[in-house]
Amino acid sequence: xxxxxxxxHQLNHRSIRAFKDQSLNKEQLTTLYNxxxxxxxxxxxxxxxxxxxxxxxxxxxxxxxxxxxxxxxNGDLFIFVVDLYRNQQIRQQLGQDDGRLHTTDIFxxxxxxxxxxxxxxxxxxxxxxxxxxxxxxxxxxxxxLVQVLHLPKMTMPLLxxxxxxxxxxxxxxxxxxxxxxAFENQYPRDLNVADLADYxxxxxxxxxxxxxxxxxxxFTKQITGSKLNSGQPTKRDELAQVLHDQGxxxxxx
Ligand SMILES: Cc1cc2nc3c(=O)[nH]c(=O)nc-3n(C[C@H](O)[C@H](O)[C@H](O)COP(=O)(O)O)c2cc1C
Numbered sequence: 001x002x003x004x005x006x007x008x009h010q011l012n013h014r015s016i017r018a019f020k021d022q023s024l025n026k027e028q029l030t031t032l033y034n035x036x037x038x039x040x041x042x043x044x045x046x047x048x049x050x051x052x053x054x055x056x057x058x059x060x061x062x063x064x065x066x067x068x069x070x071x072x073x074n075g076d077l078f079i080f081v082v083d084l085y086r087n088q089q090i091r092q093q094l095g096q097d098d099g100r101l102h103t104t105d106i107f108x109x110x111x112x113x114x115x116x117x118x119x120x121x122x123x124x125x126x127x128x129x130x131x132x133x134x135x136x137x138x139x140x141x142x143x144x145l146v147q148v149l150h151l152p153k154m155t156m157p158l159l160x161x162x163x164x165x166x167x168x169x170x171x172x173x174x175x176x177x178x179x180x181x182a183f184e185n186q187y188p189r190d191l192n193v194a195d196l197a198d199y200x201x202x203x204x205x206x207x208x209x210x211x212x213x214x215x216x217x218x219f220t221k222q223i224t225g226s227k228l229n230s231g232q233p234t235k236r237d238e239l240a241q242v243l244h245d246q247g248x249x250x251x252x253x
Pocket of ligand 1 (some may be wrong): 013014015016017068133134135136137138160172173235
């Protein structure tokens with residue numbers, strides 16, 4: 001296998017959830033923004049924005065929604081926003097109607113841009129010996145999230161990202177062996193769960209710093225457990241409605 005600085009940083013990725021009491025300085029911030037800005041963007045439409053939450057009250061509100069104690073604690077907190085508002089404004093101010101802006105297709109392109117931006121930002125941060133964690137938990141209550149951030153229609157907060165100087169050293173979390181996820185030409189339908197036994201064993205050895213009292217469940221146990229079980233309805237089930245309320249994907253019902 002080839003090794004270089006970029007590859008080694010990627011191979012070394014692990015989420016960091018505890019940070020030193022030290023904010024990013026201006027140079028670090030500018031570097032991260034500029035590295036992210038250059039990320040590939042679908043049809044060159046640049047449909048994402050980044051909100052840097054420095055207001056303690058806002059950070060506290062995001063922590064309450066996420067229900068994860070480290071969210072909005074030490075480290076800089078960013079919210080990555082699916083942003084069709086900017087292009088809607090450009091069209092409207094130049095006398096065009098909204099055209100395809102409310103289609104699922106354009107919404108998906110904006111989601112794609114936003115997700116890529118998050119990973120670019122995190123990769124850049126890790127290359128600077130910072131650490132970070134992506135936060136889907138900000139969408140635990142999507143309507144409240146939009147309201148707390150005072151976001152206009154045609155925007156939707158997609159992911160949080162907390163970045164800072166690591167104050168923990170988590171284990172590397174083992175990923176699926178390549179034979180389960182990288183295929184040539186044809187997608188195989190013959191998955192046999194029993195073949196995952198070795199990987200299950202590896203995952204069960206992983207020590208999750210979020211819950212220091214126990215190791216994590218094996219992979220198949222996680223997939224057959226509460227992550228995907230249908231349980232009580234939650235605010236997360238309201239996501240499609242909130243997306244529609246924000247003006248997105250109106251052709252998808
Ligand atoms: C889209 C996305 C959302 C995530 N949301 C959260 C989150 O809300 N809280 C959290 O602690 N980690 C979150 N993570 C981090 C994952 O838990 C983590 O990447 C995964 O367990 C693998 O661990 P590693 O990143 O340390 O290798 C998220 C990751 C992704 C890609």
